[in-house]
Amino acid sequence: xxxxxxxxxxxxxxxxxxxxxxxxxxxxxxxxxxxxxxxxxxxxxxxxxxxxxxxxxxxxxxxxxxxxxxxxxxxxxxxxxxxxxxxxxxxxxxxxxxxxxxxxxxxxxxxxxxxxxxxxxxxxxxxxxxxxxxxxxxxxxxxxxxxxxxxxxxxxxxxxxxxxxxxxxxxxxxxxxxxxxxxxxxxxxxxxxxxxxxxxxxxxxxxxxxxxxxxxxxxxxxxxxxxxxxxxxxxxxxxxxxxxxxxxxxxxxxxxxxxxxxxxxxxxxxxxxxxxxxxxxxxxxxxxxxxxxxxxxxxxxxxxxxxxxxxxxxxxxxx
Ligand SMILES: Cc1cc2nc3c(=O)[nH]c(=O)nc-3n(C[C@H](O)[C@H](O)[C@H](O)COP(=O)(O)OP(=O)(O)OC[C@H]3O[C@@H](n4cnc5c(N)ncnc54)[C@H](O)[C@@H]3O)c2cc1C
Numbered sequence: 502x503x504x505x506x507x508x509x510x511x512x513x514x515x516x517x518x519x520x521x522x523x524x525x526x527x528x529x530x531x532x533x534x535x536x537x538x539x540x541x542x543x544x545x546x547x548x549x550x551x552x553x554x555x556x557x558x559x560x561x562x563x564x565x566x567x568x569x570x571x572x573x574x575x576x577x578x579x580x581x582x583x584x585x586x587x588x589x590x591x592x593x594x595x596x597x598x599x600x601x602x603x604x605x606x607x608x609x610x611x612x613x614x615x616x617x618x619x620x621x622x623x624x625x626x627x628x629x630x631x632x633x634x635x636x637x638x639x640x641x642x643x644x645x646x647x648x649x650x651x652x653x654x655x656x657x658x659x660x661x662x663x664x665x666x667x668x669x670x671x672x673x674x675x676x677x678x679x680x681x682x683x684x685x686x687x688x689x690x691x692x693x694x695x696x697x698x699x700x701x702x703x704x705x706x707x708x709x710x711x712x713x714x715x716x717x718x719x720x721x722x723x724x725x726x727x728x729x730x731x732x733x734x735x736x737x738x739x740x741x742x743x744x745x746x747x748x749x750x751x752x753x754x755x756x757x758x759x760x761x762x763x764x765x766x767x768x769x770x771x772x773x774x775x776x777x778x779x780x781x782x783x784x785x786x787x788x789x790x791x792x793x794x795x796x797x798x799x800x801x802x803x804x805x806x807x808x809x810x811x812x813x814x815x816x817x818x819x820x
Pocket of ligand 1: 560561627629632635637639733739
């Protein structure tokens with residue numbers, strides 16, 4: 502991560518998790534620490550080992566895929582931020598880049614396109630960070646993080662830094678060994694050797710040399726498609742459910758929900774988006790309870806209507 506040996510992690514007490522969530526949901530949290538370098542992360546682990554930080558450490562990037570609890574968390578949210586932009590993303594002549602965990606995906610996609618490094622365009626509309634994408638194997642339009650990722654750098658709770666090749670990360674559809682789910686066919690995954698509570702510091706990525714105009718045109722197409730089809734101006738967590746493997750041919754989770762007549766269905770402040778049925782939006786004052794109630798109701802209606810079991814894609818605290 503960036504050279505910031507003198508920088509100390511900034512710790513804030515008694516914050517609300519909703520401030521750190523793209524859907525603006527979540528009660529109080531004991532502490533929030535913003536981290537943008539390996540040294541700061543090492544210090545966080547050190548403080549934790551000396552009981553100077555409360556509760557469990559909860560790692561997050563932009564909080565664009567986590568549903569935080571209404572009752573809050575007695576713990577410490579460790580939020581990865583980009584820090585020094587110039588050093589948080591380092592390119593080589595060969596089209597490789599090392600990007601730190603807190604680096605935003607849209608900025609990474611734009612920079613890759615500008616440099617004529619292909620394959621990053623799909624990241625332009627995903628409002629998360631490198632760390633979140635590496636955990637979730639973020640994807641769109643038939644492309645996913647694992648197509649780009651060569652390795653990740655992690656820090657264990659004892660402060661040891663390791664580089665792990667992408668083959669050992671158990672990447673599958675929106676899964677990795679860090680997400681709790683992983684591709685079961687991966688025999689020797691990193692999860693088996695990494696201590697619990699290890700954190701992602703950054704990732705090494707690469708893409709083919711491509712004309713910048715081609716990359717920029719594709720990037721613009723991705724963004725235009727999103728603007729047309731997704732409720733980007735309303736707070737959400739992106740896709741609520743994973744696309745099912747056993748639905749009718751060509752049916753996404755969104756199409757199954759829409760054709761079950763569930764667009765506009767709501768529980769309190771949370772509503773199935775009228776623009777995209779696999780997005781739940783917070784129309785104002787929505788809660789975790791309402792999100793979960795709506796999620797259960799939609800899954801049940803889809804099961805009754807289509808005989809298909811939908812599984813959540815969003816991460817739910819304690820779920
Ligand atoms: C409008 C909208 C559109 C979206 N579109 C897409 C899409 O097209 N494709 C897609 O895949 N997703 C999409 N998402 C979901 C989300 O943006 C992605 O999953 C993204 O990769 C999450 O990044 P984040 O930084 O917000 O992660 P967070 O939500 O903060 O965290 C996600 C998970 O990663 C863990 N984590 C985060 N950083 C670290 C770290 N440094 N070390 C260890 N663990 C970490 C967290 O604990 C959590 O389990 C969308 C979301 C929204 C709101």
